[in-house]
Amino acid sequence: MDKQQLALIIPAAGSGERLGGSVPKPYIELAGKTILEHSLLKFKQVSGLGEVIISTSESYMDQTESLLEKIFPDLNFYVVAGGRQRQDSIRNALNKISGKTGLVAVHDAVRPFVAVEDIEKCVEEAARWGGAVLAIKAKDTIKVSGTDLEIVQTPDRKNLWQAQTPQIFWAALIREAYEYADKYNIYGSDDSSLVEQVGGKVVLVEGSDKNFKITYPLDLKIAEFLAKSGEL
Ligand code: CTP
Numbered sequence: 088m089d090k091q092q093l094a095l096i097i098p099a100a101g102s103g104e105r106l107g108g109s110v111p112k113p114y115i116e117l118a119g120k121t122i123l124e125h126s127l128l129k130f131k132q133v134s135g136l137g138e139v140i141i142s143t144s145e146s147y148m149d150q151t152e153s154l155l156e157k158i159f160p161d162l163n164f165y166v167v168a169g170g171r172q173r174q175d176s177i178r179n180a181l182n183k184i185s186g187k188t189g190l191v192a193v194h195d196a197v198r199p200f201v202a203v204e205d206i207e208k209c210v211e212e213a214a215r216w217g218g219a220v221l222a223i224k225a226k227d228t229i230k231v232s233g234t235d236l237e238i239v240q241t242p243d244r245k246n247l248w249q250a251q252t253p254q255i256f257w258a259a260l261i262r263e264a265y266e267y268a269d270k271y272n273i274y275g276s277d278d279s280s281l282v283e284q285v286g287g288k289v290v291l292v293e294g295s296d297k298n299f300k301i302t303y304p305l306d307l308k309i310a311e312f313l314a315k316s317g318e319l
């Protein structure tokens with residue numbers, strides 16, 4: 088299969104409320120590098136990468152620009168301001184992408200343990216179907232709650248997956264999805280849900296639980312442990 092040119096969007100503009108602390112999550116250091124740098128170094132190893140756009144907060148724009156210059160001296164890159172919600176940050180980045188064709192990958196800055204081969208599998212499936220999302224099978228039984236925390240449904244765990252990133256799409260498809268979401272003021276908890284709403288086909292690619300999102304203090308402790316064990 089021809090490798091289509093890949094643009095990478097990294098949302099890094101969150102405030103990390105659930106983790107707490109003064110430094111935003113992407114800029115915390117693990118094994119001598121920021122979490123954002125570790126994530127970027129994974130994508131540097133993926134073939135076909137042509138452009139990188141990072142959304143971040145005003146006070147981290149210069150630092151992020153220097154980081155991109157260091158890691159990707161030969162690529163097009165941009166740093167853009169983040170928005171109120173993750174989806175707003177990604178929209179700002181999407182508006183900067185120069186290529187109208189090829190693939191767009193969205194990857195959380197705070198998933199530095201993603202495996203390069205899993206990214207590549209996801210690229211291949213996205214090129215084939217329109218969209219692909221790394222995911223793992225749900226480990227716990229998932230309940231749907233109603234009012235007063237009453238359980239109203241227990242979906243069959245066999246069909247339940249936890250979506251991760253990267254989420255990769257044909258450029259035209261993710262643009263259409265974001266235009267539709269803007270027009271109807273729709274917010275989704277991931278990018279795939281927006282693409283699904285415009286009828287795009289998105290497939291799951293089984294990844295690994297190592298690709299967890301650093302969200303809570305326990306996640307950061309696990310990340311520090313894995314970094315010390317040479318997992319980065
Ligand atoms: N993100 C962003 N813009 C926002 C919110 C989040 O770019 N307005 C980014 C985060 O920096 C992170 C990724 O989206 O890399 C995943 O979001 P999450 O883990 O929820 O990070 P935060 O929003 O920072 O954390 P919290 O929800 O606990 O505040």
Ligand code: MG
Nearest residue numbers: 101102103173
């Ligand atoms: Mg958040």
